[in-house]
Amino acid sequence: MKHVRGLLDGEARPDDGRILDPLGSIFVHNISKIYESRRGAVAALAPVTFDVASGDLVAIVGQSGCGKSTLLRMIAGLVNPSAGTIRIGTQKYKGAPPSVRYVFQDYASSLFPWKTVDENLQFGIRHSAPGAQIEDVDAECRRLRTLIALPDIGQRYPWELSGGMQQRVAIARALAAQPKIILLDEAFSSVDALSRSKLQDMTRTLWRQLGTTILFVTHDVEEAVYLANRILVLGPRGGGIIADIASNLPMARTQIETRESLEFLAMRRELINLIQA
Numbered sequence: 001m002k003h004v005r006g007l008l009d010g011e012a013r014p015d016d017g018r019i020l021d022p023l024g025s026i027f028v029h030n031i032s033k034i035y036e037s038r039r040g041a042v043a044a045l046a047p048v049t050f051d052v053a054s055g056d057l058v059a060i061v062g063q064s065g066c067g068k069s070t071l072l073r074m075i076a077g078l079v080n081p082s083a084g085t086i087r088i089g090t091q092k093y094k095g096a097p098p099s100v101r102y103v104f105q106d107y108a109s110s111l112f113p114w115k116t117v118d119e120n121l122q123f124g125i126r127h128s129a130p131g132a133q134i135e136d137v138d139a140e141c142r143r144l145r146t147l148i149a150l151p152d153i154g155q156r157y158p159w160e161l162s163g164g165m166q167q168r169v170a171i172a173r174a175l176a177a178q179p180k181i182i183l184l185d186e187a188f189s190s191v192d193a194l195s196r197s198k199l200q201d202m203t204r205t206l207w208r209q210l211g212t213t214i215l216f217v218t219h220d221v222e223e224a225v226y227l228a229n230r231i232l233v234l235g236p237r238g239g240g241i242i243a244d245i246a247s248n249l250p251m252a253r254t255q256i257e258t259r260e261s262l263e264f265l266a267m268r269r270e271l272i273n274l275i276q277a
Contacts, residue, residue, distance in 0.1 A: 124176030164195025
């Protein structure tokens with residue numbers, strides 16, 4: 001906790017020299033979720049406590065039904081916790097934090113199909129986080145399209161794009177709001193394998209360029225190992241956090257060399273053993 005407490009005192013300086021905003025830090029304290037059903041109370045998530053440093057890239061993994069998406073939705077303010085507190089920077093929130101944006105798994109439902117790519121991006125710009133200043137909307141749309149390596153699709157509609165391209169636009173629209181934190185909920189699981197690998201690499205590139213905090217849920221262990229600097233493992237049936245693992249992979253990663261490295265294979269094995277235990 002020493003490093004994260006320091007975030008509240010001013011600036012966070014990671015190893016690559018970036019200066020990060022302390023509003024990008026997440027503090028989760030004893031939050032849990034219980035749903036009422038005809039058969040009584042169902043614990044969707046046991047109390048969990050953890051923090052995410054500003055500018056970090058963290059994965060949440062676990063078996064189906066362990067509460068991964070429930071946890072992410074509570075941080076996003078889409079679901080109210082049954083107990084506990086969530087802070088973004090120094091502020092406690094029960095609703096949707098204004099500096100947080102959430103990217104859904106279903107890219108087809110994330111974008112307005114009757115609006116062009118630029119019109120979708122403009123929607124994100126109009127709903128920017130407090131303090132964001134964007135004077136030239138057209139220039140900002142061009143910048144966002146360049147960030148996702150799709151510079152020439154501004155006048156195309158989502159239904160004219162592939163699934164991977166649509167999900168890139170959904171991420172760009174989230175970035176258009178200039179958030180401090182991006183939450184990805186199985187955001188790459190609905191696209192083909194090649195598009196998925198491109199989205200993974202794009203995510204790490206954007207993370208290093210922008211310094212945005214990224215917290216993502218995935219059921220794909222290899223994706224978690226490849227993308228994240230830190231991995232939280234949830235126990236089965238809402239059992240809470242059973243492991244918190246820091247990555248020992250280098251910052252620079254490639255789909256072939258990294259995935260064939262001994263460090264990658266060792267982390268993959270450790271995670272699979274934890275999840276299946």
